[in-house]
Amino acid sequence: MATHEExxxxxxxxDKHYVxxxxxxxxxLWDFEHAVRAARQPGLKERIREDxxxxxxxxxxxxxxxxxxxxxxEAPRExxxxxxxxxxxxxxxxxxxxxxxxxxxLLEQARELDRYNEAIYRDIARMQARLGLPDAVSRTFxxxxxxxxxxxxxxxxxxxxxxxxLQFHRFEDEREEPGK
Numbered sequence: 001m002a003t004h005e006e007x008x009x010x011x012x013x014x015d016k017h018y019v020x021x022x023x024x025x026x027x028x029l030w031d032f033e034h035a036v037r038a039a040r041q042p043g044l045k046e047r048i049r050e051d052x053x054x055x056x057x058x059x060x061x062x063x064x065x066x067x068x069x070x071x072x073x074e075a076p077r078e079x080x081x082x083x084x085x086x087x088x089x090x091x092x093x094x095x096x097x098x099x100x101x102x103x104x105x106l107l108e109q110a111r112e113l114d115r116y117n118e119a120i121y122r123d124i125a126r127m128q129a130r131l132g133l134p135d136a137v138s139r140t141f142x143x144x145x146x147x148x149x150x151x152x153x154x155x156x157x158x159x160x161x162x163x164x165x166l167q168f169h170r171f172e173d174e175r176e177e178p179g180k
Contacts, residue, residue, distance in 0.1 A: 029080075032059040036083045039090070046094065053091040057109075060084040085110055085117075092123070100131055115147050118159050129166045137166050 010025050011018045022030070035056035039049050064077045088110040096103040104127045111120045121144040128136040141155070141163045148154055155163075 028059050028061075029064070032056050032080070032083075035059065036087055039087065050091065050094050053087045053094070056087045057084065057091060057106075060087075062113075081113065085114060096127065100127055103127055104131065116151060116153075118144065118148075118156055122159055122162050125162065125166055129169065134166075137163070 009021075011020050013019075020027070035052045038044075039052035039056060041049075044052075060080070064080045065073050066077075088106055092103045092106045092110075095106065104124065107120060107124045107127060111117070111124060114120060121140055125137045125140045128134075128140060141159075144155055144159065
């Protein structure tokens with residue numbers, strides 16, 4: 001049978017299970033997991049680590065099996081999501097020293113996936129302040145407030161304190177400018 005022969009080319013059958021031939025089939029999930037593991041290797045050169053992180057974050061296109069609602073999927077889905085966010089966080093750390101604008105873009109990508117994560121908003125605000133974007137800082141905190149309000153929550157004291165500190169420095173800088 002033609003279908004069976006095609007399947008035999010890419011899979012084998014043993015113990016009542018089909019197993020894909022990893023030499024003939026590529027799966028983005030496998031590639032993602034491989035890149036994440038490779039990036040976590042101790043002693044890896046920074047450039048190689050960054051390349052693996054970019055590969056991993058480029059492969060992640062959203063929640064695993066998002067269209068399927070099954071309890072057994074929740075743990076692997078969340079583990080993959082965390083691996084992606086960890087990869088993004090490490091990539092942000094690597095890029096923030098040399099390219100803060102790119103680091104900000106990466107943080108915004110992470111925020112899109114985890115829109116209720118206050119730590120991401122705080123990192124975005126810090127990066128915006130560092131880049132001299134005080135109005136963007138205000139918009140970021142407004143966006144956080146609106147997002148958390150959907151859950152009946154409000155920003156934590158730590159987040160409010162950061163916002164106030166960044167606003168204070170903004171106004172300090174604005175007062176110093178005219179008398180330079």
